[in-house]
Amino acid sequence: MTATTHVIDHPLVQHKLSVLRMKETSTSKFREILRETALLLGYEVTRDLRLTTTRIETPLQPMDTPVLDGKKLCFVSIMRAGEGLLEGMLDLVPSARVGHVGLYRDPETLEAVEYYFKMPSHLDEREVIVVDPMLATGHSAVAAITRLKQEGARHIRFVCLLAAPEGVAVLHETHPDVDIYTAAVDEGLNEKAYIVPGLGDAGDRIYGTK
Incomplete structure (x- = not known):
């Protein structure tokens, strides 16, 4: 099976993404627009x-x-940035079950380290949609999806706001059965593994922590 990257080019999605990219967009506006964009992405992935x-x-x-x-x-x-997309997804499908994977990126190796994992039952019988605003190196997405498969998940899709070609390649190579849905695939990663031109650190912009 060969996975596909679906770039959602709907005019509303692209306009809202442009607002999210602007450095002057406030924390409250960023949350609001991200939630709206997540609903539109959710419409496409479902x-x-x-x-x-x-x-x-x-x-x-x-x-x-x-x-x-x-x-x-x-x-x-x-977690933590995935919460920003989750809220919009739940606006669309309020009856959905919700799981959480807590990961942080090791500053030296850039590898994903798990600190939390909690899922609903019967993952093998559910359509599972993994959400994280940024697909940069791909390590967090790969780690989360690998863990979900270990817990029995068989039907998995990945949704992000922005992706880098490097992350897309890593995810498709490691999990060739998982389609990616995103609003844009940007130029690539900088020396700190941030997506460029990107929009900065999604978690910091959602929560105003930087």
Whole structure:
């Protein structure tokens, strides 16, 4: 199986991404726009979810109508920055189950180190959507997805706001069955492994910590 990178080029997504990139965008505005953008990205990543039919009563007559099939969707947030995308995703699918993976990047090796992991049950029966605003080196995404597969997850997609070609290559090479959904693939990484031109550190901009 060969994974695909889907770049969401909807005009609203691209406009909102431009606002997020601006250094003068305030913390409160950044959170607001990120949440709106996450909802739009969520619309695209859930476009082909499986459906079944059920019998209902409208005010006028019975009918067979489509509803989502199987166990409820699971969103997995890579902490801490993933929380910024998670909120918008839950606006779209409030009944979804939520998992969290806590990872930090070792400043020397740039490898992802896990400090927290909590998931809903029956991951093997759920569509799992992993969210993290930035796909830079790809190490955090790879670590999170590897752990999810160890816990039984079989149907996984990854959603980010921005990606670097280096991170895309690493994720596709390590997990060739996981599609990526993003608003843009930027030029690459700088010497500190930040995406350029990018938008800075997403976690710091969400929480005003820098």
